[in-house]
Amino acid sequence: MVSAYDPTFGYDGAPEVETRTIDEIYQAALAEGGVVTVWHGGDEKTQQNRLKQAFEARFPKMTLNVTVDVSKYHDGNIDRQLATGGVYVDSVILQTLHDYPRWDNEGALLHYVPLNFYNVHPSFRDLRGAWHGVEVLAWSFLWNTNKISEGPREFDDFLKPEYKGKLVLTYPNDDDAVLYAFDLIMQQYGYGWFEKLLAQNPRWVRGTATPVTLIGRNGSEALTFTSSAGLAPSAPLGIALPTKGLFVSWAQRAGILKDAPHPEGAKLLHNYMLSEEFQATNSSWSVRMDIPAPAGYAKVMDVPSTNPTAFGEFMGDRARVERLKLFFEDKIGTPQGLSPLNDDL
Structure with missing residues (x-):
């Protein structure tokens, strides 16, 4: 159960440092029951199918139960488990980065240093192993090359007359990473930019995967700056990152709950996600300093x-x-529509 006091003065925060091979951890996870349950942030139920398939293929007889939901909803339900002593989730991988220091201060996270932990950029990991990044996410400029001949290169480009009625954007008041994107843009370009953007008559949607889905369909939606499709998306998507404007990127954090029912399974998952075999197959930047950036890109810390x-x-x-x-x-209204997990987009 989560502590009702500050556990700092217990002075028992030294992490468990992993010395086993990943195959030895695998055997321990099998002996534990061969199951690991992870709650993962996202806005489409199938977003982590790749992780599940890759993990279960690499570790036969293991079952990865992964539930995708919006991070801001997952964290409240984790709090409920901690408050009632009914923890049944092993690992949490969320966009709500502020939750991890809070959970750690409450004594809710396992201090665990997996293999390759020290290859992770120091800014992406807790000193005592309470959490670490597993993937770098970033919003990029995305457009359908079959719908528009030339995509945007800077945020001012989204105000071009030829893009009017073709923009699809995630509500900034529904997703904090999108909110931060608007904050950065308007700090740089001013409120007038936002007024001109509204005059472009963008379609506002819930979920950051929704714009990419709509861009790929036959409707008028053709471009966005509130989504990610990796750094090398498949045709017909075009991609660009601004060089004058500032774009949002962050390392999605992962932590193991101290009272996890399957700690060995969770350790296996975290070691796998930090392994070279997994990190090198990501379509974005790696959290590891020793993994090269995708072709044509500098490492994220050098951008x-x-x-x-x-x-x-x-x-x-x-x-x-x-x-x-x-x-x-106040400017665009409350987010409208079903949860992106339950709509048909």
Whole structure:
């Protein structure tokens, strides 16, 4: 159960440092029952099918139960488990970066240093192993090359007359990473940019996967800047990253709950996700310093138009985040529609 006091002065925070091979951890996970349950942030139920398939193929007889939901809903339900002592989830991988220091301060996270932990960029890992990044996510400019001949290169380009009625964007007051994108843009380009964007008559949707889905269909939606499709998306998607404007990137965090029912299974999952075989197959930047960036890109820490550590700082200032949400709610209304997990988009 989560502590009702500050556990700091127990002075028992030294992490467990993994010395076994990944196959030895696998055998321990099998002996434990061969199951690991992970709650993963996202907005489409099938988003982590690749992880499940890859993990179960690499470790036969293991079962990865993965539930995808919006991170801001997952974290409240984790809090409920911690408060009632009914923890049944092993690992949590979420966009709500501010939750991990809080859970750690409450004594809810296992201090565990997996293999390859020290290859992870220091900014992407907790000193005592309470959490670490597993993948770098970033919003990019995406468009359907069959619908528009030339895609945007900077945020001002989205104001071009030829894009009017073709933009599809995620509600910034429904997703904190999108909210941060708008905050960065408007700090740089001013409120007037936003007024001109509204005049472009964008379609506002729930979920960051939804714009990519709509762009790929036969409708008028053709471009977005509130989604990700990796750094080498399949045709007909075109991609660009701004060099003058600032775009959002961050390392999605993962932690193991201290009272996880399958700690060995969770350890196996975390070691696998930090392994070279998994990190090298990601379509984005790796959290590991020793894994090269995808072809044609610099390592994320060397890209001048993004700061992957800044999103965590933004998320930590909840008062400002909530003020910004209300600001955008006043301008574009409350998010409309079903949860992106339950709609047909």
